Amino acid sequence: MKKLTPKAAYRKLAAIYDKMVAQYGQAADAIGLTCEGCTDNCCLTFFQHHTYIEWAYLWEGLNELPADQLEAIKAKAQQYVEEAQSALNRGERPHTMCPLNIDEKQGICGLYKHRLMICRMxxxxxxxxxxxxxQVQFPGCYRCQEQTEEYEKDGKVAPVVNRTALYKDLVMLEMQFVGKNLRQLPKVDHTIAEMIVLGPPRIK
Incomplete structure (x- = not known):
C-alpha cells in the first residue's frame, strides 16, 4: 500500500470529517437537537482517541496558532493530564475541561476545524x-436522549448514524498515513491533552 504524504492524508481526513458532519447534521436536524442552552458541556467528557493520523492532524492545527496561545494550551493540557490521572487513581472517571476549550459556558473549541472524530460524532x-x-451503540448525549424520547412518541423511529463505514475509511487512511511501521508502533490510546503534552506523533 502506497504511503501518503501528510498533506494528502490530511485532505482525505478532512473529506471523512465532512461526511461525519453531514450525517450528524441529518440526524440532529431530524430530532431537533441543538447545543444551544445545554446545561452540560461535552468538552468535559473523557474521550480517548486512537489514530496517528488524527493525532498528527491535531498538531497541524496547533502549529498554526500564535506561539503564546499554543503555550497556554500546552499548560492547560499538562494540568488536564495531572487532574485526569488523579481521578483515575481514585477509581473515578475524569471530568475535566478539554484544554482546547476557549469558552467553558459555550463549549467553544479553539481548534474547531481540526477537532477529532469522537468530538464530531x-x-x-x-x-x-x-x-x-x-454492534456497539451509543444512545446520544443526555439532551439527545430527551429529544429522541419526545420524537418517538408519535411512533417515529429516531435516526441512528452508522459510523462503521466512516471508521473503515479512517482505518484505511491510518494505514496509508503511517505505512509499514504501523504494527510496530505503540497503540494510540490518548486524550487530546495527552496528545498535546506528548507533542506530534513519531511514526518513523
Whole structure:
C-alpha cells in the first residue's frame, strides 16, 4: 500500500470529517437537537482517541496558532493530564475541561476545524459494527436522549448514524498515513491533552 504524504492524508481526513458532519447534521436536524442552552458541556467528557493520523492532524492545527496561545494550551493540557490521572487513581472517571476549550459556558473549541472524530460524532445516536459482527451503540448525549424520547412518541423511529463505514475509511487512511511501521508502533490510546503534552506523533 502506497504511503501518503501528510498533506494528502490530511485532505482525505478532512473529506471523512465532512461526511461525519453531514450525517450528524441529518440526524440532529431530524430530532431537533441543538447545543444551544445545554446545561452540560461535552468538552468535559473523557474521550480517548486512537489514530496517528488524527493525532498528527491535531498538531497541524496547533502549529498554526500564535506561539503564546499554543503555550497556554500546552499548560492547560499538562494540568488536564495531572487532574485526569488523579481521578483515575481514585477509581473515578475524569471530568475535566478539554484544554482546547476557549469558552467553558459555550463549549467553544479553539481548534474547531481540526477537532477529532469522537468530538464530531458525540451527541447523536450512533452505532459501530465490529469486524466480528458485534454492534456497539451509543444512545446520544443526555439532551439527545430527551429529544429522541419526545420524537418517538408519535411512533417515529429516531435516526441512528452508522459510523462503521466512516471508521473503515479512517482505518484505511491510518494505514496509508503511517505505512509499514504501523504494527510496530505503540497503540494510540490518548486524550487530546495527552496528545498535546506528548507533542506530534513519531511514526518513523
Amino acid at each position: 458525540h451527541g447523536v445516536p450512533n452505532l459501530l459494527v465490529k469486524p466480528n459482527g458485534q
